[in-house]
């Protein structure tokens with residue numbers, strides 16, 4: 188009998204997270220869907236159940252370390268091993284550095300970098316028990332580039348890249364593969380909030396990002412792709 192694989196996806200209530208959750212569910216994973224918007228999480232789980240899959244929603248404000256601490260035992264109650272952890276939840280505001288409050292700076296750091304750190308370390312024991320454990324962090328083009336007006340967001344996504352690089356090396360001894368997937372503009376609510384001036388037609392689709400995540404989870408052989416930078420077809424190559 189095939190043991191059921193389990194994947195935890197944060198930000199499963201958002202544009203990219205819903206698509207990653209559905210893609211992994213269709214590939215046979217039991218989904219643990221983490222986010223704040225309980226209605227959207229419930230819609231996701233209903234859709235997964237309708238397709239014959241398994242999905243459990245866990246509500247958590249990843250901006251609050253105490254809430255993450257409370258989430259960890261709930262995850263341990265749901266599974267004895269964790270095959271895939273996707274740190275996808277993210278927050279982004281547009282504001283010049285001179286107008287960025289300490290509160291906003293700290294919030295970006297907490298959700299985009301500290302939460303992946305706390306989850307990846309807090310769930311380490313469950314990951315180690317999986318046959319092919321994988322952590323995928325969703326970075327951004329601003330993990331590599333510093334666009335004006337995105338200081339707190341870019342700093343937090345650079346931090347996530349640094350975390351990913353160290354974790355990939357430290358966790359290699361545990362057999363855990365750690366990747367970063369860094370998309371450019373993707374057609375979700377986030378990009379509409381940040382760049383209302385941009386046309387969604389030429390954007391990367393959230394399904395395309397989910398397809399890359401799915402491909403990484405399927406690579407269990409001798410070849411490993413550490414990072415994937417995804418850009419819009421109409422954007423500048425090698426940004």
Ligand SMILES: NC(=O)c1ccc[n+]([C@@H]2O[C@H](COP(=O)([O-])OP(=O)(O)OC[C@H]3O[C@@H](n4cnc5c(N)ncnc54)[C@H](OP(=O)(O)O)[C@@H]3O)[C@@H](O)[C@H]2O)c1
Pocket residue numbers: 197198199200201202203204221222223224225247248249250251275276277278279298325326327328369370371372373374375376377378
């Ligand atoms: N869209 C883009 O152009 C783009 C480009 C590069 C990278 N990314 C990255 O892709 C990831 C997904 O973004 P998206 O485009 O799908 O945006 P989105 O539709 O706005 O979704 C963001 C997700 O993050 C969750 N989230 C935000 N703050 C949270 C908090 N405090 N606690 C728990 N969950 C929280 C949201 O959950 P709730 O709604 O339930 O709070 C939502 O599920 C992010 O890491 C983002 O930085 C996006």
